[in-house]
């Protein structure tokens with residue numbers, strides 16, 4: 001673990017180490033999705049409609065709303081007088097029926113589906129082309145799962161949530177099965193489900209490449225490095241953010257005494273931190289860095305803080321935005337918002 005120490009000048013405060021995970025926070029898919037909305041507002045003006053929360057983070061959604069984005073759940077909510085306005089689909093991906101519906105309504109849409117989610121869609125469709133029934137390992141109701149299931153005809157995909165589900169499912173032909181997974185699952189839990197599936201269905205075929213994405217894997221690895229022995233492990237993220245919730249579980253399993261998901265510094269349970277000497281800190285892939293800074297500052301006000309960086313890997317992934325938006329310039333201030341720094 002690299003140590004970059006910053007010591008507060010006031011020595012009556014209790015000493016506390018913050019083990020800060022790196023990588024953490026925004027991934028390339030989230031960064032791209034936010035950039036698409038910001039660029040669409042610049043190029044086409046207000047309002048720009050966004051179907052579903054573009055990413056699972058209130059701070060980001062509110063920031064985009066302030067800039068002129070209107071969030072909707074269904075395309076039917078776009079009023080007739082705004083049919084000429086762009087509509088953006090979220091990073092989680094959408095069922096095929098959504099772009100088809102947009103075309104039927106003559107809407108102009110920009111798809112912000114993360115390329116790594118689109119890759120899972122393609123792998124699921126490849127299984128189908130090869131005559132396999134698809135087993136999708138993921139969480140019921142998550143928008144990414146709804147989007148992936150919606151790439152395939154009804155009845156050709158079965159959702160598997162847990163190892164216990166493996167015994168319950170009854171696919172049509174056990175000899176012709178392929179699986180894919182949600183991109184944001186716990187690496188270890190998923191390995192357990194897949195082992196159980198392979199034991200029950202020895203002919204099961206894997207996807208052409210790993211479905212769990214680099215950002216999920218990297219954030220979990222950094223948490224495993226930082227968590228052992230910490231009194232509390234904080235993960236910045238929304239309650240509906242799958243990858244953030246997995247980080248809390250990973251932290252507890254890796255040896256944090258307690259893990260907690262928080263959206264802002266105001267949610268930190270200060271009264272439970274008496275006697276704490278070390279905490280872990282990470283952020284889900286949809287949580288902006290500005291909230292991490294806010295939390296560290298809140299700790300500095302109460303403790304004599306040393307920040308130690310728990311670094312596992314440096315990320316340099318970057319996904320280009322949609323072709324229609326590549327000629328639109330972005331200011332430094334907008335870029336800071338896109339990167340989660342403002």
Ligand code: SF4
Pocket residue numbers: 027028029030091114115116117183184213214215216243285
């Ligand atoms: S968490 Fe992974 S799959 Fe989801 S948006 Fe980020 S990079 Fe893409």
